[in-house]
Amino acid sequence: MLGLPDEFTPQFLTRLEELRIRTRRQYAGMGKGAHLSPKRGSSLEFSDYRHYSPGDDFRYIDWGLYGRSDKLYIKLFKEEEDLLTYIFLDASASMAFPASDRKFERAVATALAIAYVALGSGDRVMLRVLAGAGAKVDPVFLYGRHRIVELAQKMRAIKPGGEYDLAQALARELHSIRRAGKVFVVSDFLMLLNSVTRGLGLFTAATMDVTAVQILGGHEVQGQGLEGDVEVVDSESGESLRVAIGPREREQYHQTMLRLTREIKQFCTKRGLHYALHLTDQQFQDFFARAVTDLGLAH
Amino acid sequence: MGLLYPGALVFFAIVPALVLAYLARERPTRVTVSSVLAFRALRGFRKERYGGRPRFDWMFLAELLLLCLAVLAMAGPFVIRRSNPIAVLIDNSAAMQASMPEGGTRFQDAVAKTEAMLLASGGAGKISVYVTAPAPRRIAPPYATIAQARRAISRIKPLDAPDDATAVAALLADIGSGAHYGKVIFASSHAIAAPAPPLVHAITSGDPIPNLALSSFTLRREMFGAEALHARIEVSNFGTETKAIEVTIDGDGTRVADARESLAPGETAALEFPSLPPARIYRAVLSPSDGFPLDNVANATSGAVRAVSILFITPTPADAQGLSTIPGAEVKTVAPDSFTPDDLKRADVAIFEYSAPKELPLVNALLVMPPPDPVFGFAIKPASQIDIAGWSKTDPVTDSVNFRMLNLRSGEFFGEHPWMSAVVSGQGGGLILRGTRQDHRYVATGFNPFPYLGKRNLPMSVLTLNMLSYLAGLGASSAGYRTGEPFLVPAGVTEVTMPWGRKMKAQPGTLFQNVNTQGIYELSGPAVATIPRAVNLDDLAVSDLSNSQPLKVEVAPAPPSAASFAEKASISPWILLAIVVLGAFEAAIVYRRRHRMAEV
Numbered sequence: 001m002l003g004l005p006d007e008f009t010p011q012f013l014t015r016l017e018e019l020r021i022r023t024r025r026q027y028a029g030m031g032k033g034a035h036l037s038p039k040r041g042s043s044l045e046f047s048d049y050r051h052y053s054p055g056d057d058f059r060y061i062d063w064g065l066y067g068r069s070d071k072l073y074i075k076l077f078k079e080e081e082d083l084l085t086y087i088f089l090d091a092s093a094s095m096a097f098p099a100s101d102r103k104f105e106r107a108v109a110t111a112l113a114i115a116y117v118a119l120g121s122g123d124r125v126m127l128r129v130l131a132g133a134g135a136k137v138d139p140v141f142l143y144g145r146h147r148i149v150e151l152a153q154k155m156r157a158i159k160p161g162g163e164y165d166l167a168q169a170l171a172r173e174l175h176s177i178r179r180a181g182k183v184f185v186v187s188d189f190l191m192l193l194n195s196v197t198r199g200l201g202l203f204t205a206a207t208m209d210v211t212a213v214q215i216l217g218g219h220e221v222q223g224q225g226l227e228g229d230v231e232v233v234d235s236e237s238g239e240s241l242r243v244a245i246g247p248r249e250r251e252q253y254h255q256t257m258l259r260l261t262r263e264i265k266q267f268c269t270k271r272g273l274h275y276a277l278h279l280t281d282q283q284f285q286d287f288f289a290r291a292v293t294d295l296g297l298a299h
Numbered sequence: 300m301g302l303l304y305p306g307a308l309v310f311f312a313i314v315p316a317l318v319l320a321y322l323a324r325e326r327p328t329r330v331t332v333s334s335v336l337a338f339r340a341l342r343g344f345r346k347e348r349y350g351g352r353p354r355f356d357w358m359f360l361a362e363l364l365l366l367c368l369a370v371l372a373m374a375g376p377f378v379i380r381r382s383n384p385i386a387v388l389i390d391n392s393a394a395m396q397a398s399m400p401e402g403g404t405r406f407q408d409a410v411a412k413t414e415a416m417l418l419a420s421g422g423a424g425k426i427s428v429y430v431t432a433p434a435p436r437r438i439a440p441p442y443a444t445i446a447q448a449r450r451a452i453s454r455i456k457p458l459d460a461p462d463d464a465t466a467v468a469a470l471l472a473d474i475g476s477g478a479h480y481g482k483v484i485f486a487s488s489h490a491i492a493a494p495a496p497p498l499v500h501a502i503t504s505g506d507p508i509p510n511l512a513l514s515s516f517t518l519r520r521e522m523f524g525a526e527a528l529h530a531r532i533e534v535s536n537f538g539t540e541t542k543a544i545e546v547t548i549d550g551d552g553t554r555v556a557d558a559r560e561s562l563a564p565g566e567t568a569a570l571e572f573p574s575l576p577p578a579r580i581y582r583a584v585l586s587p588s589d590g591f592p593l594d595n596v597a598n599a600t601s602g603a604v605r606a607v608s609i610l611f612i613t614p615t616p617a618d619a620q621g622l623s624t625i626p627g628a629e630v631k632t633v634a635p636d637s638f639t640p641d642d643l644k645r646a647d648v649a650i651f652e653y654s655a656p657k658e659l660p661l662v663n664a665l666l667v668m669p670p671p672d673p674v675f676g677f678a679i680k681p682a683s684q685i686d687i688a689g690w691s692k693t694d695p696v697t698d699s700v701n702f703r704m705l706n707l708r709s710g711e712f713f714g715e716h717p718w719m720s721a722v723v724s725g726q727g728g729g730l731i732l733r734g735t736r737q738d739h740r741y742v743a744t745g746f747n748p749f750p751y752l753g754k755r756n757l758p759m760s761v762l763t764l765n766m767l768s769y770l771a772g773l774g775a776s777s778a779g780y781r782t783g784e785p786f787l788v789p790a791g792v793t794e795v796t797m798p799w800g801r802k803m804k805a806q807p808g809t810l811f812q813n814v815n816t817q818g819i820y821e822l823s824g825p826a827v828a829t830i831p832r833a834v835n836l837d838d839l840a841v842s843d844l845s846n847s848q849p850l851k852v853e854v855a856p857a858p859p860s861a862a863s864f865a866e867k868a869s870i871s872p873w874i875l876l877a878i879v880v881l882g883a884f885e886a887a888i889v890y891r892r893r894h895r896m897a898e899v
Contacts, residue, residue: 094333103333190334220333227892228358230328234335243341256337 003152005109007284008116015289016113020121021083022298023209024272027181030141033082033122049073084141084181085118085125086208087111088173092131093235094190095160098225101217101280104160107186109284110213112152114184117297119145123182127151130169130187133161139176163236166191167198174202182296186213189264197267204271211274211296214261218281223253301867303375310370314363321359361885365878372874377867382424383481384441384864386474387413387448390487391455392432392462393782394841397488397505398590405505406457409486412502413452416484417445424481424864427474430455431462431487433783433815435470458815459593460783461838464489464850471852475499481864492849499852505844509538512842513546513585514567516597516835517779518575526626528601530572532583536562537843545586546570550578577601580819580831594842598819598833599779607771610646610662612638612654619650621751625764648770652749659736663770666743668711677743678714682727685710685746690723695769696733696742696762697722704758710746719743733769742766780834782817785810791827795820798834 021035029035052061052072060075089111095104111127118125124141137154166187183203189196189212196212203210219225226232226245233240243249261277268275274296278287292298302308332338395406417426425441426448438455442448467489475483475496485491486502495501515533536542541564547557556572575581578601585595611619611632622630633642635654643649649656649664655672656664671679685707690697702723712728713721718736721729725745732743748763780786788795788805795805798818805811805822814820814834822830836842 097331097333188333190336192336217333223337226330228328230330232335232338233329233331235331235333237335239335240329241335241338241341243338245341249341252341253337256340260337 003149003156004112005105005152007109008112009285012285012288013116015285016116017120018299019117019292019297020299021085021114021118021123021182022296023083023182025180025207025209026078027081027083027209028179029081029083029181030124030179031082033080035081035083035123047078048076050076082143083118083121083123084179085114085123086173086177086181086183087114087125087127088170088183088185088187089127089129089155089158090131090166090185090187090189091129091133091158091160091162092164093161094188095215097235098217098220101219103188103215103217103220103280106278106280106284107188107213107215108155108158110215110278110288111184111186112148112155113288114186114213114295114297115142115151116145116148118182119143119148125151127155128173129158130166130173131160131162131164133159165195167195167202170199170202174206177206180207181209183208183210184213184296185210186215188216189214190216190260193260193263193267196264200268200273201271204273209296210268211276212264212268213295214264214275214277216257216261216277216279218279221254221257221279223250223257226250226253300376300378303377303867303869305374307370307373307375310373311367313370314366317363317366358885358888361881365881365885368874368878368881372871372878375869375871376874377869377871380866380868382864382866383420384424384427384479384866385417385420386427386429386480386483387417387452388429388431388435388467388471388474388483388485388487389413389452389455390432390462390467390485390489391430391457392841393457393459393593393836393838394461394488394591394844394847395457395504396459396591396593397508397510397844399505400508400590404457405488409488409502409504410452410455412504413484413486414449416500416502417448420445420482424866427480428452428455429470429474431467431470432458433460434463435466458782459817459836460815461836461841464840464848468850468852471496471499471850472854475852475854487850488844488847490847490849492851494854496852496854507845507847508590509536509540510591510594510842510844511536511538511542511544511562511585511587511589512591512594512839513583513597513835514594514839514842515779515837516581516583516599516833518581518599518601520627526577527574528577530556530575530581530583530599532558532570532572532597533567534560534562534570534585535567535839535842536564537845539564539845542587547584547586548572548575549582549584550576551580553578555581580833591842591844593817594836596817597835597837598817600819600831600833607767608645608647609767610642610649611652612649613652614654615652618652618747618749621749621753624753625751625767628767648767652747659739661737661739663740664742665766665770666741667747667749668745669743675716675719675741675743677716677732678728679745680712680714680727681709682712682725683709685712685725685727685730687723687730688725690731694722694733696731696765698765700762700765701758705762706759707746712745713743731766740770742770779837780814780832781837782815782834785812785814786832786834787811789822789827789830791824792822792830793824795822 052074056074062073062075065073089107095107115125124143126141127137129137142151200210200212229244231240231242265275274294276291276294389409397405399405399408425443427437427441428448428451429437439451442451471485474480475498477498483499485499488505490503491501512535513532514535517531518528520528532546534544541561543561545559548555555576558570560568562568581599583597588595607628609628609630611630612635613619614635616632619630619632622628643660643662646662649660649662652667655669656674659674669677671677687702690702712725713732714728716732719732719734722733723731730745734741748759751763753760788807788809788811790807792805792807795803795811798816817834817836820832820834822832
C-alpha cells in the first residue's frame with residue numbers, strides 16, 4: 001500500500017497512529033509539538049517563578065503569592081515542542097544473511113513503523129543509513145505524516161552491503177547532530193559487544209534517549225540448516241571458520257547467540273536505554289504490539 | 300568359509316588410504332552467514348583438524364562399510380556346507396513302455412522304485428535328475444528337496460525314441476565316479492554289468508519278455524510307369540516259441556494287403572508286398588499284440604518314394620509332353636539356347652534332344668540324335684532309313700523290348716566310340732550306345748523315341764522306360780526316419796504338425812529335433828504342398844526285450860570316498876543386498892541433509 005511494506009495494513013497504521021514516542025528526558029525541539037521542552041513556554045504545565053520585571057505580561061503574575069509575600073512574581077510555564085527523532089538503520093552485509101530470514105526487510109519495516117509513529121505525532125524524523133549499497137537517504141528532517149511514503153520509497157532502494165564499525169559510525173553521526181533527541185538504532189548487533197557498547201554509549205553521553213532494536217533471523221538464532229562439515233564465511237569481513245556441526249554444536253551455537261543478545265540487553269538496561277529484540281520468525285505486527293514499551297513508545 | 304578370488308582382497312589397500320584422506324580432508328560445505336561471531340565458540344569442538352581426533356561420522360562409517368563389502372563381494376566369499384548330493388538317472392527310452400506281467404509299465408515301476416529309494420536316502424543334499432532319451436541329459440538344475448525332485452520325476456514321460464547305451468554308460472561313469480555325487484540311482488530296463496560302480500544303485504525294471512516286432516517297413520517304386528509300390532516289411536520274433544503272425548497294411552485307412560507267416564524263435568522274416576495300390580500313408584499292423592505295442596505298428600508314406608526329376612533340353616518342347624504322364628517323373632523343359640550347366644543341379648536325368656552339352660554333364664544323361672560335338676566325340680552317319688540288326692539280350696536297356704515291332708524311319712548311325720558301347724545296332728553302325736564316365740551313366744540313341752506315347756506305342760515306350768530306369772538308377776528303397784534321430788527340414792517348410800496334432804515352427808535347412816514320438820509328421824509351408832513323413836521306432840535292439848544287454852560302466856579303479864561332499868555356497872548375493880540397503884540408507888541421509896542445508 002503506497003509503497004509501504006506488506007505488513008503496513010490499514011489496521012496496523014491505525015494502531016501506529018495511537019502511539020507516540022516516549023522520552024526519559026526533555027529535548028528542545030524545532031517547533032511546536034507535543035513534547036515538553038526544557039524551554040519556558042506557554043503550556044499548562046508550571047515550571048518556575050521569577051521576579052516580575054517591567055514589561056512582563058501581568059496576566060502571569062501570581063496574585064496569591066503577592067498577597068502572602070507582598071512581592072510580584074511571574075509564573076513560568078514549560079514549552080511543548082516537537083521531538084527530533086533519529087533512526088539509524090544498519091544496512092551492512094550481515095543484514096542480508098540468512099537470506100531466508102529476510103532480516104533487512106524486517107529492519108526497514110521497523111524503521112518505517114517508528115518513523116510513522118514520530119511523524120504521526122508531529123515530530124521530525126531523520127533517517128540515517130549505516131553502510132549499505134544502492135540509493136542514499138538525504139540527512140534531512142522529515143516532517144508531516146505524508147512524508148512516510150517518500151521515506152518508504154527511498155528505503156526500498158537501499159540494499160544491504162558493506163561493512164562498518166558501529167562505534168566509529170555512530171561517532172561520525174554524532175558529530176553531525178546538532179540537537180539532541182530520540183535515537184533509534186535498528187541493527188542485528190552481530191558484532192563485538194565492545195563496539196556496540198561504545199557506539200550506544202556515545203549517544204547516552206550526549207544526553208540522547210536511545211532505543212536499540214535488535215533484528216535477528218529465526219533460523220539464524222537456532223543455527224538451522226547447518227549440518228556436518230561447514231565452512232562458515234562472515235558476510236562482512238570474509239573471515240571463514242571451519243566447523244563440524246552436529247546436534248551438540250548447534251545447541252552450543254544457539255546458546256552463544258542468546259548470550260550475545262542477553263549481554264546487549266543487560267548493557268541497555270544498565271545504562272537506561274530501551275532494548276527490543278525482534279526475531280523474524282515472529283509476526284511483525286505482534287512484535288510491535290507487544291514491544292511498545294521496550295521500543296520506547298507509549299499510547 | 301573361503302574365497303573364490305582372494306586376489307580381490309588387494310583392494311582393501313584402498314581402505315587405509317581413504318581413512319587417511321578422511322582424516323586430512325578439508326571439504327566442508329561453504330555457507331555464508333551474517334557473522335561468524337557465534338561460531339567462534341564452536342571451534343573448541345572442531346576435531347577434524349589434521350592430527351586431531353577425527354569427528355565420528357556415521358556417513359563415513361557407512362561409506363567405509365560399503366567399500367569393504369564391495370571388496371569382499373569381489374573376492375567371492377563362500378561357506379562350506381556338507382551335503383550328500385544325489386543323482387537320479389531314469390531311463391525314459393522306448394523300451395520302458397513295455398508292460399510288466401504284474402501290471403503297469405516298466406517306466407511306472409522304475410519311477411515308483413526311484414521315489415522310494417529317494418525317500419529312504421533322507422535327502423541330505425541336492426538332487427539332480429537325468430534322463431536317457433533321446434540323449435542322456437540333466438533335465439533341470441539340481442533340486443533342493445526330495446519333494447521338488449519327485450514332482451520333476453512325475454513330469455517325465457517315456458519317449459518312443461531308443462536310448463544310446465554307450466552314452467548312458469559314459470554318463471553313469473561320470474556321475475558315478477564320486478566326484479560330483481554321493482549316490483547315483485539308476486532306474487532302467489538295463490542291468491549294469493559287474494563290476495558296477497559302488498556309488499550307483501541300479502533299479503532294474505522288467506524281466507525279459509517275448510516280443511514280436513515290425514523291424515522295418517520300406518516302400519519302393521521298381522520302375523517307371525508303375526503306379527503301384529513295392530513294400531517290404533521285416534518281422535522279428537524275440538521270443539522262445541514259434542509264433543504265427545499276421546501283418547496287415549492299410550492305405551489311407553483302407554486295407555490294401557495282408558500276409559501271414561510263422562516265425563521261429565529268434566527268426567526275422569521279410570514279407571514282400573509287390574504291388575500296393577497308390578495311397579498317401581500306409582500303416583502296417585502286426586498281430587497278435589504283445590507287451591510292447593510300440594513296435595507292432597509301423598508307418599510309411601508314398602511321398603518317401605522319391606520322384607525322378609528329368610531335365611529335357613530340346614528345340615521341340617512338344618516331344619517332352621508325354622513324359623509327364625509317367626508316375627514318379629517330374630519333367631522340366633528347357634530350350635538349348637537358354638540351357639546353362641546350373642540347370643542340371645536339380646535334375647536326376649538330363650535328356651538332350653538334337654543337342655549336346657558343351658561339357659560333360661555331371662548327371663546321368665540321354666542324348667537323342669546328338670549332333671557331332673567335341674565332348675562325346677560321336678562319329679555320326681545320317682541315314683534316311685535305319686533298321687535294327689542286333690541288340691544285347693541281357694542289357695537292362697533292351698529288357699522286354701520287342702525290337703521287331705519297333706517302327707524306325709530316318710536316323711543316324713554311330714561309329715565306334717572310345718568309351719560307349721553299342722547295345723542296339725543296325726547295318727550302318729550303332730543305334731543305341733551306353734557307357735559310364737566319371738560315375739555317371741550316358742545313353743545315346745540314333746533315332747528319336749519321343750514323344751512318349753505310352754500304350755499307343757508299346758515297344759518304343761518299353762524301350763524308353765528301360766533307358767530312363769537305367770539312367771535314374773531305380774530300385775533303391777526309400778529312406779526311413781527313426782524316432783530320436785532329427786531330420787533336416789526341407790526348403791519351403793515352415794511348420795511341422797506333430798503326430799498328436801500340435802503344430803511347431805520349423806526353420807528350413809535346420810535339424811528338427813523333436814522327433815521322439817512314432818507316427819506321421821506333416822511338413823508344410825506357405826509355398827509347398829504338405830509332406831507326410833513317417834517316423835518309426837525301427838530299432839531291433841529296443842524290440843529285443845528278451846535279451847537286454849547290460850551296461851558296461853567303466854569306473855576309476857579307486858573312486859574317492861564320497862560319504863559327504865563339501866558344497867560351496869556363495870554369500871555374495873547377501874553382501875550385494877547389504878550394499879544396496881546401505882546405499883539406500885546413505886542416499887536418504889544425504890538427501891535429508893542437503894534439503895535442510897538448502898533452507899539456510
